Amino acid sequence: MKIDNNLRSIIDNIPEQVTLVAVSKTKPMDLIRNAYDCGQRDFGENKVQELVNKFENLPKDIKWHMIGHLQRNKVKYIAPFVYLIHSVDSVRLLNEINKQGKKNNKTISVLLQIDISDDNTKFGFSFNEIDNLLNSDLMNELNNVKIEGLMGMASFTLNEETIKNQFTSLKNLYHNYKKNLNFKILSMGMSGDYKIAIECGSNLIRLGSSIFGNR
Numbered sequence: 001m002k003i004d005n006n007l008r009s010i011i012d013n014i015p016e017q018v019t020l021v022a023v024s025k026t027k028p029m030d031l032i033r034n035a036y037d038c039g040q041r042d043f044g045e046n047k048v049q050e051l052v053n054k055f056e057n058l059p060k061d062i063k064w065h066m067i068g069h070l071q072r073n074k075v076k077y078i079a080p081f082v083y084l085i086h087s088v089d090s091v092r093l094l095n096e097i098n099k100q101g102k103k104n105n106k107t108i109s110v111l112l113q114i115d116i117s118d119d120n121t122k123f124g125f126s127f128n129e130i131d132n133l134l135n136s137d138l139m140n141e142l143n144n145v146k147i148e149g150l151m152g153m154a155s156f157t158l159n160e161e162t163i164k165n166q167f168t169s170l171k172n173l174y175h176n177y178k179k180n181l182n183f184k185i186l187s188m189g190m191s192g193d194y195k196i197a198i199e200c201g202s203n204l205i206r207l208g209s210s211i212f213g214n215r
């Protein structure tokens with residue numbers, strides 16, 4: 001399968017300030033190389049084992065994004081090289097990432113995942129939980145974690161109004177804290193809804209099937 005055209009037409013049609021993460025989960029190395037040769041450098045994976053394997057076998061200037069649910073006991077495998085963890089959904093996970101950052105003598109960049117959908121199947125902090133966390137003393141104690149912003153996934157629905165409302169609620173939350181916490185990244189939008197997400201203020205989209213084809 002040729003992905004060059006998919007990739008180029010997406011890149012040509014998104015605003016300059018929007019970062020494209022190519023979600024390569026389940027896809028073979030040669031397709032990732034193909035995208036790499038087109039200039040793509042940001043790739044996203046949702047399984048630790050697959051992420052580590054691809055990191056080891058692909059060019060070292062790739063920025064690897066962890067976008068899937070992350071178990072605490074697996075943070076240590078990706079801590080040395082991961083570029084951004086999008087899917088921090090608990091305080092315990094945040095503490096573990098901080099611990100692994102310290103062990104690796106680095107600061108690990110993360111996003112806090114917010115549950116903006118009403119699907120009940122998505123991970124993430126509720127709006128209440130996130131306000132509590134961001135106003136807590138813990139924020140001053142995380143010396144080896146940098147919270148770069150927020151991530152969310154809208155409901156699986158064709159109702160654009162619902163999707164728009166969910167993305168807008170995340171955008172508003174992001175802007176409430178942006179200045180004080182120096183947020184930089186609002187990660188929202190997948191293949192089916194990224195145009196709406198960009199309209200709603202996203203500056204990072206995570207696209208899999210629209211680049212690599214269906215999984």
Ligand SMILES: *Cc1c(COP(=O)(O)O)cnc(C)c1O
Pocket residue numbers: 023025046067068153189190191192206207208209210
């Ligand atoms: C799989 C996945 C994507 C990409 O989904 P597509 O619909 O293929 O674009 C984006 N974000 C997360 C968190 C994912 O798990």
